[in-house]
Each structure stands twice: as C-alpha cells, then as structure tokens.
Amino acid sequence: EGSGFSREVTERMVAPQKVSTQNIYQGKWTVFCRWCKDNDIDPVQVTIPQVADFLFFLFDYMKLAPKTIEGYKSALSSTLKFVSVQDIGRDLRLNALIHSFFQERPRDINCQPPWVLILVLHVLGGPPFEPIEDSDRVSLHLLTLKNLFLVLLASWCRRGEIHALDFKKEEHDP
Numbered sequence: 439e440g441s442g443f444s445r446e447v448t449e450r451m452v453a454p455q456k457v458s459t460q461n462i463y464q465g466k467w468t469v470f471c472r473w474c475k476d477n478d479i480d481p482v483q484v485t486i487p488q489v490a491d492f493l494f495f496l497f498d499y500m501k502l503a504p505k506t507i508e509g510y511k512s513a514l515s516s517t518l519k520f521v522s523v524q525d526i527g528r529d530l531r532l533n534a535l536i537h538s539f540f541q542e543r544p545r546d547i548n549c550q551p552p553w554v555l556i557l558v559l560h561v562l563g564g565p566p567f568e569p570i571e572d573s574d575r576v577s578l579h580l581l582t583l584k585n586l587f588l589v590l591l592a593s594w595c596r597r598g599e600i601h602a603l604d605f606k607k608e609e610h611d612p
Contacts, residue, residue: 451520462509462513463512463513463516463517466509466510466513466514467481467513467514467517469510470492470510470513470514473492473495474488474492477491482518482521482522483522484514484518484522485524486524486526486529486531486532489511489514489526489529489532490531490532490535492510492514493507493510493511493532493535493536493539494535496510497539497543503543503545504536504539504540504543504545505545507536507539508536511526511527511532511536512527514526515527555591558587562584562587562588566580567580567581567584
C-alpha cells in the first residue's frame with residue numbers, strides 16, 4: 439500500500455507461488471507470528487538474529503528436521519522480502535546456522551517408504567471398503583477416503599501438496 443502499484447499487481451507480486459505453496463507458507467507464517475508474540479517481537483520488523491533464534495527454536499525445541507526448517511526460512515523470506523531491507527533467503531549467517539543443523543542431525547536417507555503399498559492396497563480391497571455394492575456396510579466417508587488416497591497415489595502428489603489440501607466445507611449459494 440502506498441507503493442504506487444494497483445491492488446491486483448501487488449497481490450501477484452507478493453504471492454507468485456502455487457496455491458498449495460501459499461497454504462504451506464501461511465501455516466509457517468502463523469507459527470512464526472505465534473513465536474514472535476510469545477517473545478514480544480514485531481514479525482514485520484524482525485532482525486536476522488531474531489530469525490536465527492526462531493530457526494534455532496524450531497530445531498532445538500520443536501525438534502524439526504533441517505529440511506523443514508529450510509522451508510520455514512523460505513516462507514519467511516517470501517513474506518519479509520517486501521517489507522524488510524534484509525534478505526533472509528540469502529543471509530550467509532542463517533545459511534550457516536541451517537548447515538549446522540544438517541551437521542548435527544543429518545538427513546536419514548531411506549528409499550523405502552514407511553508403509554508397504556501392496557499391504558495398503560490389499561486392505562483397501564476388503565472390508566470395510568469393499569464390496570462397494572453393499573451400501574449398508576460401506577460408508578460414503580470411507581469410500582471418499584479410499585478414492586482420495588488412490589487419486590493421490592496415482593497422481594504422485596508430494597507430501598506438502600497433500601498436507602495443503604483444504605477439507606473445510608464450502609458453503610454454496612442456492
């Protein structure tokens with residue numbers, strides 16, 4: 439506001455990501471604002487040392503993975519780049535801090551999924567999900583969950599995209 443740009447142009451400049459990314463970033467921003475409130479910090483006037491303290495809080499207290507903390511840094515950078523002269527995304531000190539997180543808690547490289555797909559598909563092929571013809575025993579809720587899982591599986595959605603799904607009921611005008 440007051441920048442000379444129209445509202446439509448400003449909205450496009452501040453939110454160039456996909457809707458799913460915007461939803462994820464909004465969740466991370468909410469966590470950051472809550473932390474700022476608890477520490478009497480204005481989230482829009484935050485300093486690099488304060489961001490470092492927040493990232494350390496995520497690592498030490500929340501026990502988040504370094505890759506997840508990188509996501510928080512990206513979310514903060516995406517929002518704060520329009521109101522701050524400091525570039526959080528490229529700050530070498532924050533990058534060094536996150537690098538230290540990776541050193542202390544290296545990423546566990548496991549190519550095997552934590553669940554067995556064939557077992558999941560076997561379960562989905564039996565009660566309470568099947569037989570579909572038996573509408574007295576198979577609820578619409580379970581069928582919806584089964585279909586959602588299969589569509590997500592077939593589309594190879596990433597965990598973040600699935601997490602960003604909004605299950606709130608929308609009200610439609612009659």
